[in-house]
Amino acid sequence: MGREKIRKLNDVHDIPTITKWSTRTKAIVGGSIATAVVAVIIVAVVPPVVLLSQKQASTVTSTQASTVISIYWCLDTLTSDSSNVYIGTLMNGATYFSTTSSQPFVAYGQGLSLTSSSSQYMTIATPFVDLTYKSFTIETWIFSSAAYSGDSGIFGQCECSSCSNQCLYLLVRGTSLYAGFTLNDISGSSTLAANLWYHVAFVYNYDTKQQILYLNGVQDAIKSSASPYQGVNGSINIGSTLVFTIRNYFNGYIDNVKLTTRAKTANEILTAATLAGYYSFDSPSPYNDNGPNGANGTQNGAVIVSGYVNQAIRFTGSSSYFYAYGFFQVGYAVYASKPFSVALWINPASMTSSTIVQFSWSLTSSRCHNLMGLWSNTGINGQIVVQGWAWPIIIGPFISTGTWTHVSVTYSFTNGLTLYVNGTLFGSTGSVAFSNSGYITYLQLGYMYSCTSNSITNNGYQGSVDEVYIYSREITQAEVSALASV
Ligand SMILES: *[C@@H]1O[C@H](CO)[C@@H](O)[C@H](O)[C@H]1NC(C)=O
Numbered sequence: 001m002g003r004e005k006i007r008k009l010n011d012v013h014d015i016p017t018i019t020k021w022s023t024r025t026k027a028i029v030g031g032s033i034a035t036a037v038v039a040v041i042i043v044a045v046v047p048p049v050v051l052l053s054q055k056q057a058s059t060v061t062s063t064q065a066s067t068v069i070s071i072y073w074c075l076d077t078l079t080s081d082s083s084n085v086y087i088g089t090l091m092n093g094a095t096y097f098s099t100t101s102s103q104p105f106v107a108y109g110q111g112l113s114l115t116s117s118s119s120q121y122m123t124i125a126t127p128f129v130d131l132t133y134k135s136f137t138i139e140t141w142i143f144s145s146a147a148y149s150g151d152s153g154i155f156g157q158c159e160c161s162s163c164s165n166q167c168l169y170l171l172v173r174g175t176s177l178y179a180g181f182t183l184n185d186i187s188g189s190s191t192l193a194a195n196l197w198y199h200v201a202f203v204y205n206y207d208t209k210q211q212i213l214y215l216n217g218v219q220d221a222i223k224s225s226a227s228p229y230q231g232v233n234g235s236i237n238i239g240s241t242l243v244f245t246i247r248n249y250f251n252g253y254i255d256n257v258k259l260t261t262r263a264k265t266a267n268e269i270l271t272a273a274t275l276a277g278y279y280s281f282d283s284p285s286p287y288n289d290n291g292p293n294g295a296n297g298t299q300n301g302a303v304i305v306s307g308y309v310n311q312a313i314r315f316t317g318s319s320s321y322f323y324a325y326g327f328f329q330v331g332y333a334v335y336a337s338k339p340f341s342v343a344l345w346i347n348p349a350s351m352t353s354s355t356i357v358q359f360s361w362s363l364t365s366s367r368c369h370n371l372m373g374l375w376s377n378t379g380i381n382g383q384i385v386v387q388g389w390a391w392p393i394i395i396g397p398f399i400s401t402g403t404w405t406h407v408s409v410t411y412s413f414t415n416g417l418t419l420y421v422n423g424t425l426f427g428s429t430g431s432v433a434f435s436n437s438g439y440i441t442y443l444q445l446g447y448m449y450s451c452t453s454n455s456i457t458n459n460g461y462q463g464s465v466d467e468v469y470i471y472s473r474e475i476t477q478a479e480v481s482a483l484a485s486v
Pocket residue numbers: 159232233234
């Protein structure tokens with residue numbers, strides 16, 4: 001971590017000769033669509049008594065079906081949920097991790113820090129959350145600094161650990177996700193590694209009788225004909241589950257736990273897992289993150305003006321910028337060569353060469369990367385320019401002042417950087433590594449810092465920016481088109 005490649009790229013006029021891009025049409029696999037669907041059909045012999053109770057209970061609950069309960073534990077040194085109703089207790093010395101180091105960290109604030117050998121977890125004893133005979137979704141972020149092994153409990157509620165469908169658990173079993181209601185379980189297929197944040201989700205859809213596991217927003221396993229959960233009492237435990245007679249514990253960090261009594265869609269879960277930030281610059285809180293993480297920003301020397309969609313942010317050159325913190329997976333963040341995407345509308349007022357998008361790991365140092373800017377050698381016309389670390393670059397098309405242009409940059413190791421303008425593929429660099437800082441990063445719009453190691457001109461952008469989306473995955477052409485046709 002902290003790996004730095006310092007290159008001096010002084011002569012901007014060299015750029016076109018080094019640019020290497022192709023306009024071939026590629027099938028970009030952004031990981032958004034699960035291709036492997038594992039359907040496990042279990043034909044269970046259900047005793048008549050269970051059928052009876054199922055029938056009675058569904059009659060009762062059908063009248064309450066419209067009441068959706070959403071509970072959110074931010075775990076930012078708080079045991080209470082956002083409504084202050086479901087208040088937890090930290091068990092056996094469970095604590096919160098600090099945010100002073102580069103990681104662990106998700107979005108903002110803090111999260112639970114648990115040591116499994118000390119049997120640490122958080123418990124919410126009252127009020128009871130009734131998940132019986134209904135759909136529900138459990139979502140959270142997890143991080144382990146040691147390799148996963150055995151059972152690592154994430155979320156549970158249990159009436160009777162030896163009775164079918166009366167004990168709910170979501171855990172990592174070995175190195176894969178695992179969930180179920182007891183004798184009615186689902187196993188994930190992907191492998192979880194140490195030292196990474198994962199978004200994990202477990203959905204039970206009462207209408208379709210499906211259990212679905214998602215890892216980083218992508219379906220990891222699906223099971224049909226799954227009976228509903230029927231546990232009528234028991235505390236909710238975060239960081240511990242009971243599987244038959246064995247209570248197991250999570251070793252590492254858990255953050256932002258959400259429980260919702262409806263089956264969230266695949267799209268909602270993909271957004272929760274991979275929309276790292278969304279800045280619409282709309283009133284009344286124009287600098288807030290409208291994405292799932294609440295990574296609100298702030299600005300200096302910028303103003304809110306009429307935008308492409310509602311309001312936009314307008315920069316006036318030097319000392320005019322916007323920034324927000326909390327990006328685990330973008331170019332130059334914690335790990336090298338992880339996929340990400342940035343999409344935005346720009347409306348330049350001047351074609352002077354300038355920086356529009358930067359990432360940096362500190363606000364007190366110029367250890368930063370310029371991802372996107374304008375490049376102009378005549379002062380009249382300007383071209384969009386995007387750049388990896390530090391090469392290669394793509395010199396895009398000429399764009400106009402006073403006109404809204406949609407620009408999307410996607411990255412994966414396999415495809416390298418890809419530039420889309422107005423929703424149309426312009427070019428790709430081909431496979432290339434992207435360096436990391438080892439830190440959670442800031443996003444900067446406009447020019448905040450002079451970045452020493454790349455060739456986009458360190459100069460203040462003059463013009464507007466609107467509808468900025470940051471993803472921790474390589475979005476597809478179809479998604480780019482959708483963003484550009486708003
Ligand atoms: C949960 O409900 C079952 C069945 O009614 C009962 O036997 C058990 O004692 C209850 N447990 C608790 C902790 O209330």
